Amino acid sequence: MVKTIKLTLLSFIILLLTSCWNYKEIDKIAPAAGVSFDYDEKKNSYILTVEIVNLKNTSTGTELLPEYFTSEGKTILDAIRNMISVSGRKIYWSHAKVVFISEKIAKRGIIDVLDFIERDTEVRTDMKIVLVKGKKASEIFNTSNKLEKIVSYHVDEMLENSIYLSKYPKIELWDLINQIQFDISTAILPVAYIVEDNDRKIINISGSAIFKEAKMIAFLNDADTKNLLFLRNKVYGGILPLNNVLGTESSVSFEIYKSKTKVKPILIDNKILFKINLSVDVALKEVSGQIDFIEEKKLESLKNYAQEKIKNDILNTFYYVRDTYNLDVFGFSKLVKINYPQFWKNNIDRWESLFSNSELDIDIKLNIIGTSTTNKIIKVGK
Amino acid sequence: MWKILKKPNPGTKISPNIHDNLKTIKEIFKKDKTFVARCFEKNNKTLCLIYINGMVKEDIINRDIIARILDSKIERNKLSLLNYLERHILSTSHLEKSQDLEYAISSILMGKAVLFIDGELEVLIFNVKENNLRSIEEPSSETIVRGPREGFNESLITNLHLIRNRIPHPDLKFVFKEIGRYTKTPICIAYISSIASDKILQEVKKRLDEINIDGILDSGYIADLICDHPLCTFQTIGYTERPDVVCGKLLEGRIAIVVDGSPFVLTLPYLFLETFQSNEDYYTHWALASFNRILRLLGFFLSTTIPSLYVALANYHQELLPTPLLLSIAAAREGVPFPTIVEAFSMIIIFEVLREAGTRLPKPVGQAVSIVGVLVIGEAAVGARFVSAPMVIITALTGITEFLIPQLTASVILFRFIILFFTAFLGLYGTMFGLVIMFIQLFSMKSFGVPYTLHSFTIDFQNIKDTAIRVPWWAMKLRPIILGAKNKVRNKSKFIARGKYNGKNN
Numbered sequence A: 001m002v003k004t005i006k007l008t009l010l011s012f013i014i015l016l017l018t019s020c021w022n023y024k025e026i027d028k029i030a031p032a033a034g035v036s037f038d039y040d041e042k043k044n045s046y047i048l049t050v051e052i053v054n055l056k057n058t059s060t061g062t063e064l065l066p067e068y069f070t071s072e073g074k075t076i077l078d079a080i081r082n083m084i085s086v087s088g089r090k091i092y093w094s095h096a097k098v099v100f101i102s103e104k105i106a107k108r109g110i111i112d113v114l115d116f117i118e119r120d121t122e123v124r125t126d127m128k129i130v131l132v133k134g135k136k137a138s139e140i141f142n143t144s145n146k147l148e149k150i151v152s153y154h155v156d157e158m159l160e161n162s163i164y165l166s167k168y169p170k171i172e173l174w175d176l177i178n179q180i181q182f183d184i185s186t187a188i189l190p191v192a193y194i195v196e197d198n199d200r201k202i203i204n205i206s207g208s209a210i211f212k213e214a215k216m217i218a219f220l221n222d223a224d225t226k227n228l229l230f231l232r233n234k235v236y237g238g239i240l241p242l243n244n245v246l247g248t249e250s251s252v253s254f255e256i257y258k259s260k261t262k263v264k265p266i267l268i269d270n271k272i273l274f275k276i277n278l279s280v281d282v283a284l285k286e287v288s289g290q291i292d293f294i295e296e297k298k299l300e301s302l303k304n305y306a307q308e309k310i311k312n313d314i315l316n317t318f319y320y321v322r323d324t325y326n327l328d329v330f331g332f333s334k335l336v337k338i339n340y341p342q343f344w345k346n347n348i349d350r351w352e353s354l355f356s357n358s359e360l361d362i363d364i365k366l367n368i369i370g371t372s373t374t375n376k377i378i379k380v381g382k
Numbered sequence B: 001m002w003k004i005l006k007k008p009n010p011g012t013k014i015s016p017n018i019h020d021n022l023k024t025i026k027e028i029f030k031k032d033k034t035f036v037a038r039c040f041e042k043n044n045k046t047l048c049l050i051y052i053n054g055m056v057k058e059d060i061i062n063r064d065i066i067a068r069i070l071d072s073k074i075e076r077n078k079l080s081l082l083n084y085l086e087r088h089i090l091s092t093s094h095l096e097k098s099q100d101l102e103y104a105i106s107s108i109l110m111g112k113a114v115l116f117i118d119g120e121l122e123v124l125i126f127n128v129k130e131n132n133l134r135s136i137e138e139p140s141s142e143t144i145v146r147g148p149r150e151g152f153n154e155s156l157i158t159n160l161h162l163i164r165n166r167i168p169h170p171d172l173k174f175v176f177k178e179i180g181r182y183t184k185t186p187i188c189i190a191y192i193s194s195i196a197s198d199k200i201l202q203e204v205k206k207r208l209d210e211i212n213i214d215g216i217l218d219s220g221y222i223a224d225l226i227c228d229h230p231l232c233t234f235q236t237i238g239y240t241e242r243p244d245v246v247c248g249k250l251l252e253g254r255i256a257i258v259v260d261g262s263p264f265v266l267t268l269p270y271l272f273l274e275t276f277q278s279n280e281d282y283y284t285h286w287a288l289a290s291f292n293r294i295l296r297l298l299g300f301f302l303s304t305t306i307p308s309l310y311v312a313l314a315n316y317h318q319e320l321l322p323t324p325l326l327l328s329i330a331a332a333r334e335g336v337p338f339p340t341i342v343e344a345f346s347m348i349i350i351f352e353v354l355r356e357a358g359t360r361l362p363k364p365v366g367q368a369v370s371i372v373g374v375l376v377i378g379e380a381a382v383g384a385r386f387v388s389a390p391m392v393i394i395t396a397l398t399g400i401t402e403f404l405i406p407q408l409t410a411s412v413i414l415f416r417f418i419i420l421f422f423t424a425f426l427g428l429y430g431t432m433f434g435l436v437i438m439f440i441q442l443f444s445m446k447s448f449g450v451p452y453t454l455h456s457f458t459i460d461f462q463n464i465k466d467t468a469i470r471v472p473w474w475a476m477k478l479r480p481i482i483l484g485a486k487n488k489v490r491n492k493s494k495f496i497a498r499g500k501y502n503g504k505n506n
Helices: A002-016 A076-082 A103-108 A111-119 A137-142 A151-164 A173-181 A222-231 A296-325 A332-339 A341-356 B018-028 B058-071 B081-089 B101-109 B156-166 B198-209 B219-226 B243-251 B272-276 B286-315 B323-333 B340-360 B363-383 B389-402 B406-426 B428-443
Strands: A030-040 A045-057 A062-073 A098-102 A128-132 A186-197 A200-212 A215-220 A239-242 A252-268 A271-287 A359-370 B035-042 B045-052 B095-098 B113-117 B123-126 B172-179 B185-192 B238-240 B255-259 B265-268
Touching: A030 A103, A030 A137, A030 A151, A030 B323, A045 A076, A045 A137, A045 B323, A062 A076, A062 A137, A062 B323, A076 A111, A098 A103, A098 A111, A098 A137, A098 A151, A103 A128, A103 A215, A111 A173, A128 A137, A128 A151, A128 A173, A137 A151, A137 A186, A137 A200, A151 A186, A151 A200, A173 A186, A186 A215, A200 A222, A200 A296, A215 A222, A215 A296, A222 A252, A222 A296, A239 A296, A252 A296, A252 A332, A252 A359, A271 A296, A271 A332, A271 A341, A296 A341, A296 A359, A332 A341, B018 B035, B018 B045, B018 B101, B018 B113, B035 B058, B045 B058, B045 B101, B058 B081, B058 B113, B081 B095, B081 B113, B081 B123, B095 B101, B101 B113, B101 B123, B156 B172, B156 B185, B156 B243, B156 B255, B172 B198, B185 B198, B185 B243, B198 B219, B198 B255, B219 B238, B219 B255, B219 B265, B238 B243, B243 B255, B243 B265, B272 B286, B286 B340, B286 B389, B286 B406, B286 B428, B323 B389, B340 B363, B340 B389, B340 B406, B363 B389, B389 B406, B406 B428
Parallel strands: A030 A098, A098 A128, A128 A186, A271 A359
Antiparallel strands: A030 A045, A045 A062, A186 A200, A200 A215, A239 A252, A252 A271, B035 B045, B045 B113, B095 B123, B113 B123, B172 B185, B185 B255, B238 B265, B255 B265
16 A cells, blocks of 8 residues: 555656646747847847737737747846846747847857857757848848838848858858857858948848858958858859850850768878868859850860869868968868868977968869750841 | 355266256256256156256247257167267257366356256257347448448357358457456457567467456457556557458458457457548548548547637737737626636536536437536526637537547546646647647557557558548559568459540540
């Protein structure tokens, strides 16, 4: 009998010690869609602006409307808790999609923001991080567009669809933290610009910001960012436009279907040569002008021309970044560590000089796999 | 006042004086208007035919018994009158003799006619019972699209005939027994002696012998009295209304119990997976059959867990929902006064009320129930924001999946509530907790010595051939091994892809 009672009590412990007591009604939570972080130097405090999804039942269905709350605090958690005094409800973070960081914070260092986001139980590590160029990150919420009323979801779509563009990176929180925590701490983030367009403000994401030891040091334009993504093996799609091909007046566009970059670091007399093997599957999607590049010999020369062009672009970007910032934003240092662990251990201190002397050798292979739905060009009749 | 039947002393012999016998019997049937005693004389002896009006075929009594005796000329011979009548005069096929008065009386009560002859120590008992029975119809509890349409009826003899018709083999054995002090219900154990396991057969007989009850009105009584786990909602004895199902199980080495007065025949041992099998699975294409079985298995898990999963996701683990789903659920719940868990409990109970009301009511009224259910619960309640629309969908899904496995209704309802209870406190963790309880229960059960969940969770090529999937017949070579079948090989036909030769080899 005593044994039975003991067993019963023990089984109750199983129920009580789960720390799962967290029943909350789904309509009583305030789901955050995105959040922006700003910093006020005078007051030495953080300013948070949260975008919350407000559900409004209409006769035809449910409408999602954004609702914004701003709060201030000495630390980030302080600011978040202060939010309750303006929002009423505790904000639910699991469905937040995007974090906007102001340029100011980026220059000061983004560790404060990242630490809070990663430490919190509700926040997911697959949130996307975007840097907002301009005075304040919260200004991003003043933009408007008719497709998606909730700005964070709109930006989320822009980032998700970056695979068809490859002009800015899509960086998720876990990825960013991994980059920052590596021996050679570098990182890149997509940059959002707020631009005027016919009496309204819209968002344009373009290019990237590069970070050294969690502090932003420079911006890269979209062309450089694309080449950077090629080197990072993060190109999934996009267009390769070529003007004045082979000295003619024709323009040609390739669409990237698949791109694979293999990087192999080779040590030659304490100098590192990065051997790049780039293989891109493209389709000819646009031919303007009267020269039929689809004809076999011309196609071959077009291919060689394009290969040479891509190769030179990538080399330019690499040497530009190497010479200007001496910063390995391409993720090559990790490969050196993996391939030559002993060498890495001994030479980690003089990595900067090693990198500034490193060379790039690109072996590019462009496969033109098709010409879309027609294999002719539009000939103008005479 | 009803006259209670007085029982003669056990073992009372037939008295040579017919009037003594008649007196005893008339005392028992005093004031009973259905009692008929037709007395007549032959060779200066009084004969008396006793039967109960309405239970016997009167035309046979008139034509084959009374008329024959009265019209016959009995020559002098060595045989007594009783023996002479039996051998030379009477032309009924079922005839027995008895010296026991008590037996004679119980025969009368069972619808037989008894002939008393003055001066004889024996009586003649004629089996002229009138069978006022339902004809063989298609069973309404197990409807199928393809397969035999016959179903059992309430007569034991007809049911046995239906079984024997399908397996005309001398090894098919029928063992009889009477159970019930008042009802004296004949029951029959059917098995194939060269396949069925002797151990299980002995166990069945032992358990049947232990029954001591006043009456058996349906095979459900027997199932309750002899099953392994009477407190558990999972049934360890199967039942069916279809002779083809019984024959299929007999051929697998199982044992059937047929009870007089019940169209439901019991089969045992009964394994968990049999709940998900239908006889039609064996008649249709094996791929479709396998798909259907997997659907039924899925139905079982969905029906037990859907409400709990919904409560867990909507109240504990909102981060697991995709964002658009979260938002649409939140929008639908806006303005609903009750917490989700109260909603879930009440909607499930309301559904069960509607189900029960619909089953018991006559058909025309039953439709009214569904209209009330659809209009009031589905439309008005959601419109008035008493319940949220997702909860109605969840309840509907729960109910429909429950109908996939009608034999498991009791367990499904019970465990749905247990799991929902735990989920209300613990979220998904509680769901798992409830499921673990259910699985511990399932794994610990046995049916006549055979583990109940056998085959369900073992992956063994030979044994999974007829479980949640059904392989084609040419691949099912062996009987289920665990049933202890003596004769393991069931099928020696070969797989021949005849179409491959474009008809040339055929």
